[in-house]
Amino acid sequence: MVIIGELKKEFKRCGGVLKTAELNQLGFSSRQIKNLLDEGVITRIKRGFYELTDYVSQEEVVIARLFPQAVIFLESALMYYGYTDRIPPAWQIAVDKNSTKTQYEIDYPIIEPYYLEPKFLEVGIDKIQMEGVTIKIFDRDRAICDVLRYEKKLEKEVFNNAIQRYLKDRNKNIRKLFEYAEILKIKKKVQTYIGVWL
Secondary structure, three states: OOOHHHHHHHHHHOOOEEEHHHHHHOOOOHHHHHHHHHOOOEEEEEOOEEEEOOOOOOHHHHHHHHOOOOEEOHHHHHHHHOOOOOOOOOEEEEEEOOOOHHHHOOOOOOEEEEEEOHHHHOOOEEEEEEOOEEEEEEOHHHHHHHHHHOHHHOOHHHHHHHHHHHHHOOOOOHHHHHHHHHHOOOHHHHHHHOHHHO
16 A cells, blocks of 8 residues: 555645545555545545645646536636636636536535536637646637626626736737637627727
């Protein structure tokens, strides 16, 4: 069996989260996993997923380990790009509308899933590496399309800030923005809110 030091190293290599199957591969039986839980070495996040009790992972890393297909979305993406100063009360993630809803019922991290058509989940994905884990996030141009699509769900100040900061961003790609707008069927909205400033 792997010693605790090695176990901690493995947890850190995987962004602080391991699945039951991964613990089994390291040589831990169900009984040994239960002992680790009882001793407070590890904590159950949700069925089949554990984290080191004394190791604090970035929340987006935990989300990516729990839901590898989820994409950081809307205000959470805006925060990453510096398009908002407001920290959303929950991590907003885009997930397949056909996925099982109960899997997203977790206490930590606090998430707010948005159920999208699978074809829209593939549009404008960017990947970032954090703590050895790949995190999916919509790129800045897709994030602005989502701001326009979900305008009614956003506070006016968040909406206006996001548009203004995007327009000032040197890394924006207007061609991509209009490509995404076409796919997401919001071309008119993009022309109204963004086109007027170009």
